[in-house]
Amino acid sequence: MIDLKNLDLPEVPLVGVFxxxxxxxxxxxxxxxxxxxxxxxxxxxxxxxxxxxxxxxHGNEVFVTWPDEIHSSGDHAQxxxxxxxxxxxxxxxxxxxxxxxxSCAGPLIRRLRGLPHRHFNGRRELxxxxxxxxxxxxEPNQKMKTTLLANALVQWLLMVIDCSGHVxxxxxxxxxxxxxxxxxxxxxxPIALDDLAAVAGLSTSRMxxxxxxxxxxxxxxxxxxxxxxxxxxxLAAGDRSVTEVAYDLGFSSSxxxxxxxxxxxxxxxxxxxxQRKDVR
Numbered sequence: 001m002i003d004l005k006n007l008d009l010p011e012v013p014l015v016g017v018f019x020x021x022x023x024x025x026x027x028x029x030x031x032x033x034x035x036x037x038x039x040x041x042x043x044x045x046x047x048x049x050x051x052x053x054x055x056x057x058h059g060n061e062v063f064v065t066w067p068d069e070i071h072s073s074g075d076h077a078q079x080x081x082x083x084x085x086x087x088x089x090x091x092x093x094x095x096x097x098x099x100x101x102x103s104c105a106g107p108l109i110r111r112l113r114g115l116p117h118r119h120f121n122g123r124r125e126l127x128x129x130x131x132x133x134x135x136x137x138x139e140p141n142q143k144m145k146t147t148l149l150a151n152a153l154v155q156w157l158l159m160v161i162d163c164s165g166h167v168x169x170x171x172x173x174x175x176x177x178x179x180x181x182x183x184x185x186x187x188x189x190p191i192a193l194d195d196l197a198a199v200a201g202l203s204t205s206r207m208x209x210x211x212x213x214x215x216x217x218x219x220x221x222x223x224x225x226x227x228x229x230x231x232x233x234x235l236a237a238g239d240r241s242v243t244e245v246a247y248d249l250g251f252s253s254s255x256x257x258x259x260x261x262x263x264x265x266x267x268x269x270x271x272x273x274x275q276r277k278d279v280r
Contacts, residue, residue, distance in 0.1 A: 002137055008146050011089050011098050012153050015133070018083040020044075022263040026073030032065070035087040036112065038160055039063045042127045043217055044081015045225070049074030055119045059216020062126075062163060064118040077266035080221075084130045086156070088112065098157075099150035108154070111161045121166040129156045175200035176214045179207070183223055187230055188248055191223055228264045231257070235272040242269040 001016035013035070027048075039048075043059040050071045057063055059081070065071045067090070090109050091097065097105035133152040136145060172180070182199045183191060196219055197207035211219045227249045234245045246257035246269075254269075261269050 002134065004137070004149070007137070007149060009098065009149060009153070011091070012086060013089065014087045015130075016085050017130070017134070018078075018081075018085065020078060020080050020082075023077040023079050023266040025266055026075070026077050027071075029070050029072045031068050031070050032087055034067050035089055036067050037065045037085060037087050038157075039083055039085045040122050040126045040130070040160075041216070042082040042084065042124075043212075044083075044221075045079045045217065046081055046083060047073055047076040047079070049076075050118070057119070059212070060122050060124060061168065061216070062120050062122045062160060064115060064164075066118075080264065082127075084127060086130075086153075088157070098154050099147060100154065108157065108161075112157065115161070115164040117164055117167055119168055120164050121168060122163050123159060126156065126159055126163075129159065172214045173210070175202060175207075176211060179211065179219070183226060187223075187227055188250060190250060193219060224260065225264060227251075228261055231261060231269070232265065232272060235269055236275075238273065242273065245269070 001014060003014060005013050039057075040062050041057045041059055045059075046057045048055045048057065048063055048065075048071055050065060050069060054074055054076070055063060090113055094105060094109070095102060097109060100108065129152060133149060133156070136148050136152065139145065178199050179196045182196060193207070194204055196211075197204040200207050200210070202210060208218060211217075211222070215222060217225075231245050231249055234240055234248070235242070240248070242258065243254040246254040249257070251257035251260070258269050261267070
C-alpha cells in the first residue's frame with residue numbers, strides 16, 4: 001500500500017498491490033469515505049460482496065466500489081491471486097485533477113462517476129501501467145516525479161473507462177470448454193498438460209496461453225482449484241474421512257491435502273467436517 005498524498009496527488013491518496021499465494025481471511029464490511037475504489041485482478045479468483053450480492057472476479061477483470069459504499073468478501077476467504085487497487089477522490093469543486101486543467105478534468109471526472117458497470121473485463125496493459133507507476137514512485141531521484149505519476153494515473157483511469165463498457169461474458173471457446181469437461185471427468189486421476197492440449201487440438205504452449213487468456217489462471221491452478229472444490233463438497237456431505245477424500249482426489253497424503261485445502265479456502269478439511277456435524 002502506497003500513500004501518494006505526500007507527492008501532491010490528493011486525488012489518488014492510496015494505491016496498492018495485493019499478491020496472495022494462499023487464501024487469507026475475508027474482508028469484513030467496510031467503506032472508503034468519499035473515495036471510489038477500482039480493483040484490477042491480474043490473476044486468480046476473488047469474490048466481493050456489495051448490497052448482498054456476490055461478484056466473482058477472475059483474472060483480467062475490474063471491480064469498482066463507489067464512495068461510501070459498504071463492501072466485503074462476504075462469507076468467502078480472499079483467494080489466491082494478484083490484485084491491483086486504486087482509491088480515487090472525485091471532487092465536486094476543482095480547478096485541476098491529476099494535473100489536468102478544468103476543461104480536461106471535467107469529462108474525466110464525469111466519465112468515472114458514470115461508469116456503466118461495476119464489474120467488467122479489463123486489459124492486460126492495466127497491470128503494466130500500474131507496475132510502471134509503482135516503479136516511478138520508488139525512484140528516489142526521478143525528475144518531474146509528480147508529473148510522471150499523474151500522467152500514468154490518468155492513463156490507467158482512461159483505460160478503465162474504456163474497458164467499463166465491456167460487460168463480463170463467461171463464454172469460453174470450444175477448445176477450452178473441451179478441456180474443462182476433460183478435467184471434471186478426470187479429477188481423480190493425474191492430468192497431464194499434454195493430454196489437455198491434445199483434447200483441445202492445440203500445442204501445449206498455445207494451450208497454456210489460451211487457457212490463461214480465457215479463465216484468468218494457468219491450467220494447473222484451475223485443476224487444483226477444481227479438486228479443492230470437489231473435496232469441499234465431499235467433506236460437507238459428511239460420509240467420507242479427510243484421508244479418503246485426499247486419496248480419492250489424487251493427493252499424496254492427507255497432510256499435503258490439508259495444506260493445499262487451507263491455502264485455497266483459509267479453512268482446514270476438519271473444520272468442514274466439524275461444521276457439518278454442528279449442522280446435524
